Amino acid sequence: MQTKELLALLQEHQNKSLLFEYKPGQTVGANYHITEVKNVTIDSVDCGAGVDFWKETIIQLWESPSEIEKTTYMSAYKALGILQKVNKIKPMEMDTEVKFEYSNASFHTAQLFVNDFQLNNDALVIKLGVKKTDCKAKETCGVPELETSAANSCAPGSGCC
Incomplete structure (x- = not known):
């Protein structure tokens, strides 16, 4: 999913709670915060001496230990507001792939791709996954x-x- 597609999705479903499924049946806790938005440039050389260059947007999710009992998820409206504020300070590349960086006590730190999304009652669920x-x-x-x-x-x- 591109950054602009995520922003449009959040805009369209502002009234919904925003959940992230980091592996099937496992969601990021309601105590999550968006702690960092990274505009990343990759400038690489592969093992066959081929060069490549691309950009990505990486949004970091963090679960606050002081809010472990929280049960109400961030709204898509609030997340959109955070990302719009970031975009005013440090413009995001809209045509780049967006990834989410996340970990918890039982899941290693990973940059996760958006595989899909699902609308459930009052929630927008962003389905994340890894690529090998x-x-x-x-x-x-x-x-x-x-x-x-x-x-x-x-x-x-x-x-x-």
């Missing part, structure tokens, strides 16, 4: 496209990595 890492230079490295085994990809002596 991959070799971007399969052809250069001689890794068959269907091969996903770490043992066979970018192995020593393969000309990759």
